Amino acid sequence: MAKSSPFTLIIAAVGGAVVGFLAAQAMPGATPAVEGPPAEENAAAEQYRNSAVAGLDSLTLGERTRGEITSAGELNGKDGSRFLRYAISLEEDELVEISLRGALQGIVALYDDQLELLKSAPTVRHRIEESGDYIVVVSGADAHSYGPFSINSRTIELSDSDTLTIDAPIDSWLDGTARELTLTIEEAGMYQIEMHADDFDAYLVLEGPHGYHREDDDSAGNLNARISDFLAPGDYKLTARTAYGDGNGVFTLTAEPRELPGDGELRNDGTITPDDSLNGWYSGQDLQYELEIEEAGMYQVQMGSNDVDSYLVLQGPNGYYREDDDSAGNLDARITDFLAPGVYQLTARTAFGYDSGLFTLSVELKELPEGVELRNEGALTPDETLNGWYSGEPLMYELTLEESSLVTIRMNSTDFDTYIELYGEGVSYSDDDGGGGTNSLLEQALLPGTYTVSARGFSASGSGLYELEVRTEPTEMQPDT
Numbered sequence: 001m002a003k004s005s006p007f008t009l010i011i012a013a014v015g016g017a018v019v020g021f022l023a024a025q026a027m028p029g030a031t032p033a034v035e036g037p038p039a040e041e042n043a044a045a046e047q048y049r050n051s052a053v054a055g056l057d058s059l060t061l062g063e064r065t066r067g068e069i070t071s072a073g074e075l076n077g078k079d080g081s082r083f084l085r086y087a088i089s090l091e092e093d094e095l096v097e098i099s100l101r102g103a104l105q106g107i108v109a110l111y112d113d114q115l116e117l118l119k120s121a122p123t124v125r126h127r128i129e130e131s132g133d134y135i136v137v138v139s140g141a142d143a144h145s146y147g148p149f150s151i152n153s154r155t156i157e158l159s160d161s162d163t164l165t166i167d168a169p170i171d172s173w174l175d176g177t178a179r180e181l182t183l184t185i186e187e188a189g190m191y192q193i194e195m196h197a198d199d200f201d202a203y204l205v206l207e208g209p210h211g212y213h214r215e216d217d218d219s220a221g222n223l224n225a226r227i228s229d230f231l232a233p234g235d236y237k238l239t240a241r242t243a244y245g246d247g248n249g250v251f252t253l254t255a256e257p258r259e260l261p262g263d264g265e266l267r268n269d270g271t272i273t274p275d276d277s278l279n280g281w282y283s284g285q286d287l288q289y290e291l292e293i294e295e296a297g298m299y300q301v302q303m304g305s306n307d308v309d310s311y312l313v314l315q316g317p318n319g320y321y322r323e324d325d326d327s328a329g330n331l332d333a334r335i336t337d338f339l340a341p342g343v344y345q346l347t348a349r350t351a352f353g354y355d356s357g358l359f360t361l362s363v364e365l366k367e368l369p370e371g372v373e374l375r376n377e378g379a380l381t382p383d384e385t386l387n388g389w390y391s392g393e394p395l396m397y398e399l400t401l402e403e404s405s406l407v408t409i410r411m412n413s414t415d416f417d418t419y420i421e422l423y424g425e426g427v428s429y430s431d432d433d434g435g436g437g438t439n440s441l442l443e444q445a446l447l448p449g450t451y452t453v454s455a456r457g458f459s460a461s462g463s464g465l466y467e468l469e470v471r472t473e474p475t476e477m478q479p480d481t
Helices: 038-053
Strands: 010-014 017-023 057-059 064-069 082-090 095-101 106-111 117-121 123-127 132-140 147-155 170-174 179-185 189-197 202-208 212-216 225-231 234-242 249-257 270-272 276-282 287-293 297-304 310-316 320-324 333-339 342-350 357-366 378-380 384-390 395-401 405-412 418-424 427-431 440-446 449-457 464-474
Touching: 064 082, 064 132, 095 106, 106 123, 117 123, 132 147, 170 234, 179 189, 189 202, 202 225, 212 225, 234 249, 276 342, 287 297, 297 310, 310 333, 320 333, 342 357, 384 449, 395 405, 395 464, 405 418, 418 440, 427 440, 449 464
Parallel strands: 057 082, 270 287, 378 395
Antiparallel strands: 010 017, 064 147, 082 132, 095 123, 095 147, 106 117, 106 132, 170 249, 179 234, 189 225, 189 249, 202 212, 202 234, 276 357, 287 342, 297 333, 297 357, 310 320, 310 342, 384 464, 395 449, 405 440, 405 464, 418 427, 418 449
């Protein structure tokens, strides 16, 4: 307590978050409590409550108060954190919000006039049941939490409006029954709708023109809901509820426009060409684009997003098919492949078919390393090294031996897990990782004849550049009889 108080406050805490109780005990020399008539007991209780806030700095509802937790602050013996206490007067039926801001990593706790903990969190929201003096405790998160902070407090004005307006947040109370509101979109564009609640798991449902339907549970984090989408003009029905149909408490609804990157244009279909980049918006339906390749070469198609787990599917001439989920890292998709001239169908979607968000789609012609020429088929000449490009289908080469030979075939790649097969003249051999790492190595004595070498990946989903090396050395070998 403050120095002028004859009582001491004891705060029990776990992990720096105040979750315990306030207890009073007499300082040395204080008169012990004795049982007496009810009037005397009430007077003693009143004196006790008054002493609990005596000498404390005061907070005023609706005003900001600044402070700082330092090593000179009161010590929490449980975890070594430091804390400060304030008195605040609150009125019955007020719905108050007390929030902690600033550099301090900590929490704020609210105690009632019985010195019982009501709630603790970085932002406390609570309906006051009885007018009186209350205590606000600001505590560091742990023994190493120090720094300046500000306490913001306000009375939350609850709204019973059935209309949500862009850029006009509303606070309301949910008692377990879903709330339905109307949201009117005047101009087509990107919008973000959020529902935040401290006391329950928020859930949003948005329904609109032409059968539009979206719902969300936790996209805003911490059990808060968010729907971000491209909305056409019209009236939408917004349903705010809890995730499981129970719980009650204060919630905040916001609807805000969201800026698009670049030129602000969205392209959700149409033609995309090499060296082209566009922004699109995924909202649950696959988006189809047409990719025109005029010149054979190495191309990279990439889909990146901060909102969704990107997924690409590329289909083209002669049964060509490739798909990819996370090859670009950070849940972004990338297909890098050698493409023949033709028209390809490019599908942009998410890995699991739901969520929504902004993405960037690009197609780029990739230059091969200097001096590299691709040979994806044809005859293998003993003692040569060549480069090829694997894109999901085995690449077939022909090796002809004029004499019995010890044949060594190496297949190396930094792009995918290689796999070699060799067969012909009644024999068949294969190797996966004999070359170390994910590289392949075959060493086999072979009789004269013509053999097929199949160069591929261990998985059909891999792709990339590889090096194929063939070495031969004459050896004594007789045919099996």
